[in-house]
Amino acid sequence: MTQTHVTSRGExxxxxxxxxxxxxxxxxxxxxxxxxxxxxxxxIAIVGASGSGKTTLLRIxxxxxxxxxxxxxxxxxxxxxxxxxxxxxFQEPRLLPWLTVMENVVFPLEIRKxxxxxxxxxxxxxxxxxxxxxxxxxxxxxxxGGMAQxxxxxxxxxxxxxxxxxxxPLGALDAMTKMTMQEELARIWAEEHVTMVLVTHDLxxxxxxxxxxxxxxxxxxxxIRTVEVDLPRPRDRSNPGFVSLRQSLLAEFGLH
Numbered sequence: 001m002t003q004t005h006v007t008s009r010g011e012x013x014x015x016x017x018x019x020x021x022x023x024x025x026x027x028x029x030x031x032x033x034x035x036x037x038x039x040x041x042x043x044i045a046i047v048g049a050s051g052s053g054k055t056t057l058l059r060i061x062x063x064x065x066x067x068x069x070x071x072x073x074x075x076x077x078x079x080x081x082x083x084x085x086x087x088x089x090f091q092e093p094r095l096l097p098w099l100t101v102m103e104n105v106v107f108p109l110e111i112r113k114x115x116x117x118x119x120x121x122x123x124x125x126x127x128x129x130x131x132x133x134x135x136x137x138x139x140x141x142x143x144x145g146g147m148a149q150x151x152x153x154x155x156x157x158x159x160x161x162x163x164x165x166x167x168x169p170l171g172a173l174d175a176m177t178k179m180t181m182q183e184e185l186a187r188i189w190a191e192e193h194v195t196m197v198l199v200t201h202d203l204x205x206x207x208x209x210x211x212x213x214x215x216x217x218x219x220x221x222x223x224i225r226t227v228e229v230d231l232p233r234p235r236d237r238s239n240p241g242f243v244s245l246r247q248s249l250l251a252e253f254g255l256h
Contacts, residue, residue, distance in 0.1 A: 009075065010085070010162035010195030012038035012061070017070030019056055030056045032220040034070070043189055043196040045206035048216030049253065054199045055167055057216070061197060062088045062165050074163060084112070087161035089169045093152030095140040101127065102136040105155045112159065126154035129188060146177040150184070157192060166198045170205065182208050186234060203249045207242060208235045215252060225252075 017034040020027040031053040038044050046054050059065040060072060063082040072079050074086070095104050102123055109119035127133050130150040140148055149169060156164060169185075170178045186209055189196055200206050206213045207229055215225040227249065231241050 011040045013073040015071045018068050029220045041193050042211050044212050045198045045210035046214045049218045052216035058199045085162040087156035088165045089156050091168045091171045093148045097140050126158045130154045164194050164196045
């Protein structure tokens with residue numbers, strides 16, 4: 001019998017990664033000797049104290065920043081700048097205000113020279129996925145914050161990335177909308193089987209969404225800590241295991 005080899009998609013390997021910035025003429029170390037693996041289809045959340053380098057690490061993964069040293073591999077290949085296999089969702093959806101919802105989702109597909117009918121069909125699929133089919137002809141100014149972020153998610157997924165990078169995507173939303181969007185993100189991740197790397201300062205959000213939580217060290221050069229989230233999905237915030245894990249993470253940051 002011939003064995004079929006299935007190529008993994010969105011598998012991330014970070015090795016001995018360091019990054020510093022210049023501040024008043026001196027080098028400020030932000031990341032030092034970071035090692036991290038993300039399996040294909042996995043969702044990880046990156047948390048850490050302010051200044052620990054969460055967003056810097058995500059920007060390096062996105063190809064928006066270059067590391068000083070170390071390797072970043074996706075599916076075994078080193079990254080060089082931005083790439084079609086990665087999509088980023090920021091805290092603000094950054095929609096083009098003069099385009100409709102549909103046109104915003106189609107826009108990156110047109111840039112990639114995807115034929116008109118195919119791009120429209122693809123955009124419809126992802127607007128259905130995020131529950132915005134009825135708002136395809138609306139403009140960004142007519143949307144709530146949560147709806148605008150759903151458009152941003154649909155636009156990012158429409159290019160069918162192997163790796164979805166999220167930089168505090170729900171940070172600007174009110175508490176109730178945030179919880180609803182967390183549920184939506186969990187559902188979308190389960191349906192799309194895309195590898196997700198989420199930066200968040202919300203520890204409950206990290207537990208709700210991630211397979212594992214990566215804690216960046218306050219002390220540069222210290223090893224990162226990884227906490228496995230071995231809880232059934234969909235996650236129940238009142239589950240004793242969920243509550244215990246939340247308390248454990250809060251204690252990690254000196255909070256109770």
